Amino acid sequence: MSKRLLLVGAGHAHLEILNRLRNESWRQVDVCMITPSPYQYYSGMFSGYTEGLYSEEDIRVDIRQLANAANVHWIPKKAAFIKPQQKKIVCEDGSVYPFDVVSFDIGSKSLPLSFEDSAARTIKPNYEFTDQIRTLRETTKPLIVGGGAAGTELAMSIQAYKDKHKIPGQVRVITSDRILADGPKWVSARLKKLLEKKGVRVWQNEHVEEVFEEFVKTDNGNRVRHTGVLWLGGAIGDPIFEKSSLAIDERSFALVRSTLQFRDYDYIFGAGDCVTMIDYPSLPKSGVYAVRQGPVLWQNLKSYLSGLPLDSFVPQKNALYILSTGGKKGFLVYGPVSSHNKKAWQLKNKIDREFMAKYK
Ligand SMILES: Cc1cc2nc3c(=O)[nH]c(=O)nc-3n(C[C@H](O)[C@H](O)[C@H](O)COP(=O)(O)OP(=O)(O)OC[C@H]3O[C@@H](n4cnc5c(N)ncnc54)[C@H](O)[C@@H]3O)c2cc1C
Structure with a gap:
């Protein structure tokens, strides 16, 4: 009998899962993605779009196309809560989706x-x-x-x-x-x-x-x-986890172990802004970590579905941040180092364009 894996949200780590499924399909696993929009917008390029340097197409990934190429069924809905014991996701329109394994990458909210x-x-x-x-x-x-x-x-x-x-x-x-x-x-x-x-x-x-x-x-x-x-x-956590009586931190983010499994459930995984790692509670809510968690999430979902041991995600100590400051200049911060020049923006542009090219 085939098993069902539900991917909730089209965040950075789940884009990686879709991308890898284009080249490697899992036998006996039916993969579905629940996410409301046909597009995933990439925040790294928001500043360039705002200034007029990028078009709307430049900054978004077409989820329908990517899911289709990965043989993943896209469900254009928003998840409202989860019944963890019954292994069911309930969407805002009342529809119910059973799962064997579920993974969340739904990002965060900003408005209190x-x-x-x-x-x-x-x-x-x-x-x-x-x-x-x-x-x-x-x-x-x-x-x-x-x-x-x-x-x-x-x-x-x-x-x-x-x-x-x-x-x-x-x-x-x-x-x-x-x-x-x-x-x-x-x-x-x-x-x-x-x-x-x-x-x-x-x-x-x-x-x-x-x-x-x-x-x-x-x-x-x-x-x-x-x-x-x-x-x-x-960043503030989506109320979905609190509504579902899952373990959360003080900002409503779901608590996960280093394997990216929820604290109390082996079959519920999560990555990106929507989770807080129990071992690294002050890890910033930043796309860098959501991207880095992608390959570990991929490996662990695969291993869990095959009954194999799981890997741990260990975050890097320092992350590179480049803020676009206008006129194709960037403000680069890496640990105690900072600089402001055109080269920094060029590096940011290269990293962001390469990231997007992977999913086009
Ligand atoms: C202006 C701006 C610039 C930024 N620049 C950078 C940067 O340069 N570098 C960096 O590292 N970070 C940056 N960040 C932070 C970064 O945007 C977030 O940390 C990152 O997007 C988190 O990624 P994620 O994978 O957790 O989720 P997201 O990228 O937020 O994706 C969440 C996905 O889940 C879907 N979703 C939401 N709710 C539900 C639901 N209930 N059911 C189903 N689907 C749902 C959404 O539609 C979306 O597809 C920036 C943030 C902003 C606001």
Whole structure:
């Protein structure tokens, strides 16, 4: 009897599974992918799209095509919760999919529940990105909440787009900590200076408490005017795991062992932003790790289905980050090293284009 493997979400690690299934099919395993959009958008190229350097086709993978070539059945739905004991996934429309093994790579959310009914916008799930950014970059006072890598990169890209197309206005960034708070202080200071040089207005150490149609209110009593708010205040887990009574961390990410199996279930796997590794709880929610987990997830799903021992995922100590700063320049950060030049952007462009070429 054949077994069913359900892949939920078309995140980076699952793209790797689809890609490998193009060349190696598993005997007696029926593979299905549940993911709502026919496209998976690649966040590494969001800044270039925003600035106008890449087209929509450049930054997305066609899931229908890839799944078809991999002999995987694509189910265009959104998973709502899981019945772990009964081995069933229930989708938002009420349809139910039984499985023998399931794997999650559904990414993260960015908008906190308390702001869901406010004027704040989100680019998650990632297929919302192009529509949101096309509207925002045309307005005069786009405001980004969040001064991490994603927030600062998009702020500079929107500003670069405005400058290039002579669209009046100034991008604003409000962050509750310093800019790039995860990095060394001097890197934060350098990036803040760069943002201001590019014409972006920055508020540090201010927490946005309320979002209204035309302004936001901060904990310092500031009212900052805007023409659209994009919330990039850090990754939050999808409520799906909590709703399904699965073990989660304090931000609602599912807890997984080093084999990428959920803490309490051998037949539930997960990778990317949606999981927290019990052995590495502070691993950043970043595409780099989702990509690196892909080959281990592939091997472990295969081994589990054949009754073989599983491998462990060991994350690299330092990851390379290159933020696009506009005008084909990049701000490179690797451990304590940082630099800002055209070469850094060229390297980023090469890495991102090579990544996408694998799935075209
Ligand atoms: C502007 C921006 C720039 C970034 N740049 C970088 C960068 O340069 N380098 C880097 O390492 N990281 C970057 N990141 C972070 C990176 O985007 C995330 O860490 C990464 O996308 C996580 O990948 P993932 O595989 O976990 O999921 P995602 O890439 O988010 O994919 C999740 C998938 O699951 C699907 N899905 C969601 N919910 C459900 C559901 N309930 N049922 C079924 N399917 C579902 C979605 O449609 C999507 O296909 C950036 C983030 C942003 C916002």
